[in-house]
Amino acid sequence: MKTGILLTTVCAMATAGTLSTVARPQGPRPGDGDQRPKATAPQQGGDDSRETLSEASRDSDAIRKQLMITDLRVVEDPVRTNPRSGDRAVWTFKHLMEQMAGDQDPAEFVMRWLNLWEEEQEINGSISPERPAIRERIINPWLHASGGKRLDLAKAPFKLLAIVNRMDLRVHVDEQVLTGGEGRFVFGVLAPDGTALLPEAGPAPGGMTVIFEYELPATDMRQLGEWARLWKELERFPLDSPNYNHHLERITRRFTETGSAPSKPNGSALNQLRSNDIALAQPWELREFVIDGESGLLQQNTVALTPDKITLNGTPEFAAFINEHGADLAAGTAELDPAFFAASAMAGPFLLTDFPDWESRTFTTNVLFDPFYDVPWSAEGIDNNDVRHAFALNTCNGCHRAETGTGFLQIGFPSENDLPKTLKHPAALAGFLTGIEVPDPVEPDTIRTFGDLERRLTDFNVLTASFGNDGRGRGPRGAHIPRFVH
Numbered sequence: 430m431k432t433g434i435l436l437t438t439v440c441a442m443a444t445a446g447t448l449s450t451v452a453r454p455q456g457p458r459p460g461d462g463d464q465r466p467k468a469t470a471p472q473q474g475g476d477d478s479r480e481t482l483s484e485a486s487r488d489s490d491a492i493r494k495q496l497m498i499t500d501l502r503v504v505e506d507p508v509r510t511n512p513r514s515g516d517r518a519v520w521t522f523k524h525l526m527e528q529m530a531g532d533q534d535p536a537e538f539v540m541r542w543l544n545l546w547e548e549e550q551e552i553n554g555s556i557s558p559e560r561p562a563i564r565e566r567i568i569n570p571w572l573h574a575s576g577g578k579r580l581d582l583a584k585a586p587f588k589l590l591a592i593v594n595r596m597d598l599r600v601h602v603d604e605q606v607l608t609g610g611e612g613r614f615v616f617g618v619l620a621p622d623g624t625a626l627l628p629e630a631g632p633a634p635g636g637m638t639v640i641f642e643y644e645l646p647a648t649d650m651r652q653l654g655e656w657a658r659l660w661k662e663l664e665r666f667p668l669d670s671p672n673y674n675h676h677l678e679r680i681t682r683r684f685t686e687t688g689s690a691p692s693k694p695n696g697s698a699l700n701q702l703r704s705n706d707i708a709l710a711q712p713w714e715l716r717e718f719v720i721d722g723e724s725g726l727l728q729q730n731t732v733a734l735t736p737d738k739i740t741l742n743g744t745p746e747f748a749a750f751i752n753e754h755g756a757d758l759a760a761g762t763a764e765l766d767p768a769f770f771a772a773s774a775m776a777g778p779f780l781l782t783d784f785p786d787w788e789s790r791t792f793t794t795n796v797l798f799d800p801f802y803d804v805p806w807s808a809e810g811i812d813n814n815d816v817r818h819a820f821a822l823n824t825c826n827g828c829h830r831a832e833t834g835t836g837f838l839q840i841g842f843p844s845e846n847d848l849p850k851t852l853k854h855p856a857a858l859a860g861f862l863t864g865i866e867v868p869d870p871v872e873p874d875t876i877r878t879f880g881d882l883e884r885r886l887t888d889f890n891v892l893t894a895s896f897g898n899d900g901r902g903r904g905p906r907g908a909h910i911p912r913f914v915h
Contacts, residue, residue: 623849
């Protein structure tokens with residue numbers, strides 16, 4: 430039976446809200462470091478020699494400096510994260526929105542974006558329900574702090590948590606380069622008193638984050654090598670050095686400033702802006718926004734690589750899709766037809782009644798706390814659970830939930846903080862990033878092992894080595910075509 434869900438065996442790359450396709454190359458793919466972690470047996474023992482500890486320390490230092498930057502001396506830089514610093518406040522929500530807005534009034538640009546939560550959004554035939562609590566919890570307090578008439582972006586209730594290098598999302602086939610990957614800013618949303626906006630329910634220390642995901646524009650190996658060299662050079666500077674923040678600013682300005690991508694809407698290099706929240710309603714929900722090419726405003730888009738879980742999960746159609754395309758899914762060579770992408774991704778905790786005709790669904794249910802369940806992607810009749818896992822891991826609501834043992838946020842507020850004064854500690858990172866072993870949510874005897882930051886570091890080291898010590902060498906060959914966007 431043909432399910433109609435699969436488009437073709439292609440690589441799909443989301444760029445400025447559109448999904449383009451690139452045919453997969455045949456044969457070996459040297460340098461293709463884009464594999465998701467696989468299920469493995471737990472590691473035995475471990476070498477505790479000084480050499481191994483030294484290597485682990487170097488890896489940790491490289492991750493903190495070059496890939497996942499959460500050090501408070503960066504994310505609480507007294508100038509760059511202070512919206513009253515004028516043109517130097519380059520790591521603030523205010524500055525990023527001003528650069529993104531193009532010819533739009535930045536305050537109106539942001540307000541129109543926030544208004545999208547107040548009405549039901551229908552995208553791709555899928556419904557994203559309204560979350561009107563955004564008016565009471567975010568918009569009205571912000572307006573009140575701004576004087577009541579228009580948003581003062583200097584009072585934006587968004588706290589920088591991390592700056593992230595995602596060159597592992599680059600796309601190149603031999604010498605042809607489509608993109609250099611992404612650079613990201615992760616913000617946590619604040620309550621009116623400057624503390625973390627709390628979730629509607631549950632123990633999370635913060636209930637909403639927003640992620641700005643920018644393209645690192647590159648069309649040839651020289652430009653790709655320049656991005657790699659710039660990020661790599663961060664290792665030269667101590668994190669407590671002004672030179673570190675200065676060099677990082679040089680990098681981020683290259684992809685955040687107006688005109689960074691002249692061919693894109695508003696001249697912005699933004700690929701997409703994502704939100705993760707349970708502060709406005711239950712359950713946890715992920716949304717994705719892009720800049721509309723005609724209006725120049727942010728508009729809600731489908732969520733990448735994620736079908737509508739509410740309508741598809743636990744159905745015969747889902748089981749048939751997994752079985753029919755098992756080989757391609759397991760190999761990472763299958764992509765969904767974009768027509769099946771959802772308007773938003775619900776991630777739980779769920780009431781069973783959240784699913785229409787739930788009594789006829791055959792998904793797995795794992796009790797969280799009465800009456801709420803975790804409901805992983807699953808259905809009766811799936812032949813191979815590893816294929817199910819491969820599919821689920823590439824969805825937003827699979828990666829942010831039981832498939833990786835994540836409560837929801839991959840990057841969030843630290844559980845112990847001194848807000849509104851300071852975060853006190855670096856952002857909390859999920860085990861999927863730092864390293865974790867978790868039972869499979871459908872077959873718990875299978876243990877899944879993750880450590881995505883180590884994977885990204887290995888990939889980045891291979892990339893930079895291909896350009897030589899001076900960063901101007903030949904670069905990688907073969908193909909690097911990511912199969913995920915998270």
